[in-house]
Each structure stands twice: as C-alpha cells, then as structure tokens.
Amino acid sequence: MASLKPANHSPTLIAVSGLSKSFGRNIVLQDVSFSLGRGEVLALVGENGAGKSTLMNILSGNLSHDAGDIRLKDATYKPSSPADAARNGVAIAHQETAVMPDLTVAENVFFGREPRNALGMIRQRQLHSDFTQLAASLGFDLDGRKLGRHLSAAERQLVEIAGAISAKPDILILDEPTASLSSEAAHSVIRLMEQLKAQGTSIIFISHRMGEIMEAADRVVVLKDGALTLAAARGEFSEDDLIHAMVGRKLENIFPARPARENAPVRFSVRGGTNENLPEIGFAVRRGEVLGIAGLEGQGQKPLADALCGMAPFRSGTIELDGEALKLKSPAAAIAAGIASIPDDRKHDGLALSLPIRLNMSLFAITERAKGGFLPLAYERDFVEGARERFSIRSTDMEQPVGELSGGNQQKVVFARWLAHEPKLLVLYEPTKGVDVQSKSEIYHLVDELSQKGVSVILISSDLMELIGLSDRILALYEGRITGEIARSEFSEEKIMRYAAGLPGKRQAEGMEAAHV
Amino acid sequence: MALPAILTNAKPAAATWRALGLLAILLIVLFVFSGRVSMVQVMDNARQAAPLGLIALGQALILLMGRLDLSVGATAGLANVVLAASFAGNMDNMATALAITVFFGLLVGLANGILVVVLRIPAFLATLATSLVIAGAILVYTGGSPGGSIPAGFRVITEGWLFGILPWSVVIWTACSLILLVFVHYSLKGRKMLLSGANARAAQRNGIAADRMVIFSFVLASFMATLGGILLSSITGMASIGIADTYTVDSIAAAVIGGALFSGGVFLPAGVAAGSLILFFLQSLLYVLSLPPAARFVLQGSIIVIALALSNFKKDR
Amino acid sequence: MFEGSLRSNLLTSLPALALSALLIILTAYMSPNFLSDSNLTNLSSRLLPIGLVALGEAMVLFAGRIDLSVGAIMSLATAIMALTSASLGWLAIPLALGAGLVCGVVTACGVNFLRINPLVMSLATAAIVKGVTMLLLPSPGGEVDYAFYDMLFGAERLLSAPLIMSLIAFIVIAVVMNWTRLGRSIYAFGSDPRAAFANGISSLKIDLVVFGMSGMLAAAAGIVLSIRILSGDPLIGESYTLDAVSAAILGGVALQGGRGNAIGVFFAALALVLINNTFNLLDIDTSFQNIAKGLIFILALVLFMRGKAEEH
DSSP: OOOOOOOTTSOEEEEEEEEEEEETTEEEEEEEEEEEETTOEEEEEOOTTSSHHHHHHHHTTSSOOSEEEEEETTEEOOOSSHHHHHHTTEEEEOOGGGSOTTSBHHHHHTTTOOOBOTTSOBOHHHHHHHHHHHHHHHTOOOOTTSBGGGSOHHHHHHHHHHHHHHTOOSEEEESSTTTTSOHHHHHHHHHHHHHHHHTTOEEEEEOOOHHHHHHHOSEEEEEETTEEEEEEETTSOOHHHHHHHHHSSOGGGTSOOOOOOOSSOEEEEEEEEEETTEEEEEEEEETTOEEEEEOSTTSSHHHHHHHHTTSSOOSEEEEEETTEEEOOOSHHHHHHHTEEEEOSOIIIIIOOTTSBHHHHHOHHHHHHHOBTTBOOHHHHHHHHHHHHHHTTOOOSOTTSBGGGSOHHHHHHHHHHHGGGSOOSEEEEESTTTTOOHHHHHHHHHHHHHHHHTTOEEEEEOSOHHHHHHHOSEEEEEETTEEEEEEEGGGOOHHHHHHHHTTOOOOOHHHHHHHHHO | OOOOHHHHTTSOOHHHHHHHHHHHHHHHHHHHHHSOOOHHHHHHHHHHHHHHHHHHHHHHHHHHTTOOOTTHHHHHHHHHHHHHHHHTTOGGGHHHHHHHHHHHHHHHHHHHHHHHHTSOOOHHHHHHHHHHHHHHHHHHHHTTSOOOBOOTTTTHHHHOEETTTEEHHHHHHHHHHHHHHHHHHHBHHHHHHHHHHHOHHHHHHTTOOHHHHHHHHHHHHHHHHHHHHHHHHHHHOBOOTTTTTTHHHHHHHHHHHTTOOTTSOOOOHHHHHHHHHHHHHHHHHHHHTTOOTTHHHHHHHHHHHHHHHHHHHHHHO | OOOTHHHHHHHTTHHHHHHHHHHHHHHHHHOGGGGSHHHHHHHHHHHHHHHHHHHHHHHHHHTTOOOSOHHHHHHHHHHHHHHHHHHHGGGHHHHHHHHHHHHHHHHHHHHHTSOOOHHHHHHHHHHHHHHHHHHHOSSSBOOOOHHHHHHHHOSOSTTOHHHHHHHHHHHHHHHHHHHSHHHHHHHHHHHOHHHHHHTTOOHHHHHHHHHHHHHHHHHHHHHHHHHHHTSBOTTTTHHHHHHHHHHHHHTTOOTTSSOOOHHHHHHHHHHHHHHHHHHHHTTOOHHHHHHHHHHHHHHHIIIIIHHHHHHO
C-alpha cells in the first residue's frame, strides 16, 4: 500500500495549548499542547489511562477543560456539547461501544441529523436511502436495517466511523478505529483516511498498532499519565521512540527475563471445548508455562475466560488438570480445583468497590480458617497486612474502600486474594487494563514468580507488548477457535496480527496436546 | 487505629455517628418543647418505636443485598391479623399462635426470594405484587372485619418493663440488632452476604452462592417484619386491616437515615435503630406541634430525599 | 412508514394485542351484555384513566427509569379538581395538570441532580404528594361540576369521547416516540445511557421530559377519575401505580429501557380493563380481585420480563 504523503506545510487548523483537566484530585491531563494542519493525520498514542480519551472527549464536546486554550480556525474553541462541536466541524467516531443497541444501523449513523418533514417527523425512507448511498461511497458492507444489538464488534466500529464521516467534518476524530478490525478491514480504514485527507479533512486517530501509526501518521502526540511526552512529525520518530515515550522506560526493565521451559509436562488441557459462544477450542498448558492468547476484540476471549473460571461452562469436551478429568460447572468448582482467575473488568467482576481492602482481599484466606462459622479476625488482619506489604499496595490503611485506590493497586488486591493458597492454574484476562506502568511491572514479575513455582498461566490479552514480553508461547484466537501457534523464538507483532485475522496458521497446539495424552 | 481486630468490625461507621448525632439533637429539641427531661419518657417512646425498629432491620438486610422489599408493611399486617385470629384472646394458644404467625411470615419471605432469584423479577416489583396478594388474602380471610384478640398476658412484651427501667420490647429490639450485627459482621455466612450485596457478580465469580444469599435475606427480612407485626399487635391488642401499611416506606426511610445505601453492601444496625427512633420522634414532634397527620407523609418523603442526597453528595467528594 | 427499529418495536405489541382480542371474544361469548352500548361506554370510560397513566409510565420505562409516584399524582389531581372546579371552572384542569408536571419535575431533579435511584426518588415523591393531597382533602369529598361529566361520559355510544381521547393520546405519543428526534433520543437513552451520552444526549432533558410527561398524564388520568366519581379521593390513585407498571410490561415494554411501544401499552391497558370487566361479569368478590391482580402481575412479569432479560 502506498504510504501517505507528508503534509508538513499545510496551514494550522487547530492548535491546543496548555490543556489541563482533572476529576476531583485526579489530574488526567496536564499542560498538553500540539497543533494540527489542514489535511494532516495525527496519531494520538499512549497506554490505557494516559488521558487520550479525555483529550478526545474535550475536543468533541463531551467534556470541558479546566485550563488552557484551543484555537480552531483562528478562533477560540470551547464546545459546550457534541452538537456544538459538530457545528464547528469536529466529529468523533467513538469506540464501537457507543453504538446504540436498540436503534438500527442507519438511525445510529445519522443520529441527531435525521432528515425530517415539515412537522418535524423523521423521514424513515429518506434516512435509509441516505444511508445506502453513504455506505456505498465508503465501501462499507452494512445492512442499514439491522439493530445495533445484532452487530459484530467490527460492524459496530464501521457504524461509528460512518456516522462521524457523514457529518462531513473538518476534523475527524477516530477513537481506536482499528482495534476490533482484522488487518484487512483495518487497511481499508487506513485507505479511507487517505481519501479523506486528500479531500482536506484533518484526522486525529488513536491507535495501539505501531505498524499503522508509522504508516499513516503525519504527526504523533504521545501521552503518558496525562502529560505530553513526545510530539513529532513524520520522519522524526521511530517505533522505539514511541514505546519509550509511552512507557517511560525501556521494555527490558518492565518484563522479567524468563528462561524457556519447553520440556515441562502438560498441566492443564482442554479438548473439544464448546458452548454457545465457543465453536470448538483445544489447547494445553505446560507446568510453569505462560501461554499467551492473542486476538482481535470479540473473538471469543471473554467466553473462553468465562468457561475457564466456571462462569459460563463448556457444554462438551474434556478438561484435564494434572492428569485428572475435571468439570468446571461453576466458579466454586473451578476454585476448588485450584484454578484462579483475574477478570478483565475488575470493577464489575472482581471487586466490591465500596468495601474495604480487607474484606475484598481476605475471602479465600478466612474461608479455610473460619471456626464454627465465625471469622478468624486476627488472622485476617495479619494476612491482609502481610499481602499489603508484599504487593506494596498504596493505601491509607486496610480499611480504605477499594474504590478509592488507583487501577494498579486495585488489580493488586484482586491478585492478593488468590494468594491464600497457591493455584495450579492462573487465568489472566487483560490483567493490566488501566494499570500504571509501575504496577504493571510488579504484576508481570509476580506472574513470573508464580510460574517459576510451577503455576501454569493462561494470559488472554489484547496488549501485544505484554503478550510478547511475558508469554512462552502464543496462540491466536479467531471466531472462537485457535487459528495458530507461535513459538517464543518467532514472536513478532506482525505474525500475531496475521494469525489473529484468521489467516491459516500451523495448528501445533493440538499436535502437542496429542503427543502428551 | 490500634483497635483490637475483634472490634474493627463493630466500629460504628460515619453514617451511624451522624444518625446518632441527629437523634441527640432531636431529643434535646423534644425536651425543650415538652419542658422536662425524663429517661422514662424516652424509653416509652423507644418502646413504641420497637415495631418499626424491627421491620427496618429487616429492610436494612434487604438493602444490604442491594434490593428493596415493598412487602414488609403487608407482612407485618399479616402477622397482626394471623396472630390475633390464632390467639383468639386465650393465652393457652400462645405456642400455636406464634408458630402459625411465624410460619406465614417465613412463607412470604420464601415467596419473595423465589420470585426474585428463580423467576428473576426485580425485587421491588415482586414484593409489590406479593404485598397486593397479601392484602387481598387478608380481605378474603377476614371479610373486611378481622377477628380475635391478643390476650393481656401476652401484651407484657410491650407493656412490661424489665426492672422497671427497660421495656421488654426494647430488650427484644436490642437483642435482635445485636444478633444480626454479630451474624453479618462476625460470621462467614454474613461476610459472604456483605460481599454479594456489594457486588453480586464479583461474589459469584469468587464462588459465593449469591442467589442463595438473596433468598435467605428475604426470608430473614420477612421474619423481622413478622416480629415487628407481633410487637405491634401486642401494643394494639387487636387485629385491624392495613395497620402496618405505612411501615414499608417508614422502614426504608429509617434504614436510609441509618446509612443504608441502595447500592448494597452496608449493614449498620445501630444506624437503623437511630433512624427508626428519629422517625418516631419526628412524628411525635408533629403531634406535639399539632400538625395534621398527613404531614407525616411529607416528612417521610423529604427525609428519604435528604438522607440519600447527603450520602450521594458525600460520595462525590 | 414502518422502517428500521420501528418494526422490531411493533412486534413487542403482539402479545398484548392477542390477549385483548382473546378477552374480547371470551367476554362477548360469556355475556350477551358485553356489546351493549352502555357496557362499551363503561369500558371506554375505565380505559381512559388507566390508559393515560400507563402511557406515562411507559414513557418513563422507555428511558430505562421507573415512576412509582403516578398513583399518588392521580389522587392529588382528583383532590385539586374536587376543591377548585367549583370556583375556577375550566381552569381547574390546567391547574391539576400543572401540579402533575411539578411532581414529575421534582422526581426528575432528584434523579438527575441528587443522583437518587429513580425507584426510590419516585417513592419519596409519592409520599410527599400523598401528604400534600391529604392536607388538601383529608377524606373523600368535594365536588366536581356535573357539566364535566356530561361532556366526557354523556353520550353512550361506541365512539364515545373517552375512547376517542384514549386513541388520540396513544397515537400522539406513538408518533412522537417513533418519528421524532426526541422520541428516538428517549429510546436511545433507555437502551444504553453511556452510548447515548457519547452521542450527545442530555440525561437532564430526557429525565425532565419523561417524568414531566408521566406526571402530567397521571394528573390527566386523575382528572378523568374525578369527573367520573364527581368528587375527589385522596387514596383513589394508589392501586393505579401497579396497574400502570403492569400494563406497560404486559404491553411489551422492557424494564431495562429502550424497547416497547405505545401501541402495545394501549392493548395491555385494554386487556386489564377487560379482565376487571370479566371479574365483575363473573361476580367475583373484590377482595379476590386483588389477589388475582397480584397474580396476573407476577405472571406478566414472569412471561414478559424473563425472556427479555436473557436476550439482553
């Protein structure tokens, strides 16, 4: 694919200077400045929680900033609402979760801009024919009459993009437009960006994929913990510069050095595991191995994690742990078997946010030691205090509500809960989502430490850096099936993405399993 | 900070202190208005507030689970009608009368629990429906004029005083509060209830049978409502239809003043007790000020709004 | 006309349509009186209040909220009519409607600014409204001018004024909900508030509209009731709260918001009126009727809610 032409000399369209925003005591954006010319593409890069979404929301009128100044077309720009932003020519395509489930595709795309008759009634037929035209011009294969709730993640993403483009903005903001797309579809979105750029539209896009950033961006802005760590034009930055600016240190210092462990016996295996959301899945994990599972968004990661922890069990198939057949019919059964799981959504699935650290951390520890149904309170206190020190959880005391802690410290509380007894298998699902770098590194070292002791780990993640840095082996998941296996010596972002897009790969996973059973 | 571990769980929460403080202010106002201070007068009020206190304790258990029980008033009314009818004014029937009354109460709780957990009906609608069925059943059974009466011997539980300083009903109320406090904050089962009340999904993921906890809490709440109904019957000595209807909203108000949250995960028996007393004293105050009885409804509603607005405001900061 | 999300929305009305058709056939078969002009007028005069209050409740449910104050607002409206219609005449009607609107706005503000759970906030509003009503009119009484009765219920024929008014109310709301931006925003907000926020929908506006409309429609229902009984009654509305929620759920409105249709609610309200009518025709005791209503409500919840909760 032809690379986009740099547009260094185009006149400035929008200039952001000294932008700051905080929620309560929590500073989310601090003194951020950058500018963007007409017909330029700017990539906004940063880890989860770095402040990208806040910046997007300020530009698109969903939030207002506390300090700083935005100049759009040489006038002060402080949109009071998304509608106001749209009037000023700024449109945003949110992540796919912003699609409204009970409206159709066409209604979603033209929401708030529907064609109306003299009585103010929406002209449904006009709406749908407008949509058909738009979809054709963008080359999107979408049925305008389908309800939002019936779309796949990739389709929802296209709906969001189409909606933003249909407003014919001067500045188009795309919030992770490719996260749920296969490389094929992602490429067509990049091509679309190129077209729009040629028509003079300026684009700000958020992405985690280094490849497409290097390919499409005229400028990059990197945020870390709400502050700007790099602003550069094409040719002035390398991939390593981006990563360093994002993470704040060298990758080698974040991930533990892991020796290969190829000859350990298989500890846990699933064969022919199926349920409503998993057509058929099979894989095996060795003793002390970290098995990475990669995939685009919504390819069966959640059903797999839920099946492994007993929340949404497999309907058929065989599961073996240490040579014993196992039924994971409920979370209680999984826990009893020695399977620990860290959910992706710790706020909803992991923690009782309003309760103190102590109550959140101690469940398994006190269950074992309860006498006559009463709580071993002195033991509980010792256990929690010990875990708080061991994990260096930053909090006022153990009675502080978990909801008041930072994401990283919250996640450490979830981990600490499982330490009451060492698990045989640890299932991690997006374990570092919304976690700061320091805590991330601590979590990685903890996982490494556990695996050294023989704990098998399944790491389901969308963070390629994490998968590559921590796994001994990576499987690619596509539409609920394993579509490829990559050995540690062959790890590369590109290779993982290729398998994750469902392109044929070697099915060594089953080969290995067969060899050991 | 340096509290022994055993006391940490019983330490009153900020909300409890606030409720107790409010109660103290109210008492002072009351004393100033009535012109004299007497412990007997306070205890006599507490004696009459006991039915509400018990019913509100049950409601607080449901709120702990993040639900709402709109049938506690009807359940207490049911207890009143059943108790009077099965007692029939004869002290010899005490054992049977109590057994039958409690049985019906537990039945209501079980029905609520099953509707909510097994049939997945939102709690407030399920309990609204059961309250309608109970009210209808009472009408059908009594034909509009309930019979029977509570024998004088039994009325000792609300009329009698222990050592002449503590009314028996206050003793019962305190005992129930303490038992539930110990159960929720010191037993493993209570801890599991707390965790599933604060976040049912997370609790389930951690192997807690959150659904069973919900059924259990509904049974327990209906039991408390029945107990409240029994005390109420002992005060009035007779059966009357709709006698406890206002207790549903009153119990919510009392629990909320005492620091209960609709998001679940909070159980503060001392706060609930303070909340019940505050509500009762406020109503006495309305009476003293000779305001029309309708004003109590305005009071009920405003108290709920103010208490919740305050707790939300605090959360935001 | 019926493109897009409208089609799937209309499907939710089918069970209520079938139920009311079945009941019509059943009652017509059981009682020869059923099709008499007087019985039909009677039915439509009962349909109007329950229809109006259910319609308001449905709007709140479309937005994923709930309003348990509608019954209390109905009682308040009857009290206002009974106390003021003699002196104010026609002006009593806008006064009562305005009172309903204020009640709705109070609930909306509590929900939006104080961030109180809608269920509890509306329960608190209900308590306050009940208190105010009882201050105004401690026991049933007062007087509503007979002229109002003549206007509304005077003529005994199939296309009576109450029936026409019910139809107009339902059609107007159905059109607003399905063919205007406001209506689409309400559905969108109900089906996913966060996505709605991302699309620039203001929750305050939605809350004000749905609770305001619900309050006004409840007041309208109360006005109709007071005209029917020619007086006011501080407790008459109580049982209507549950009826309103029942009718909405029976009509296919999802409690989680975002789905359902005014048309379905119309047929569900009709079905409830027919059920009551059948009870009366079968000479069933009123106290049994209460039990039956509770059980029907539970049945409706079980049949209509479970499937939806799983679909979600």
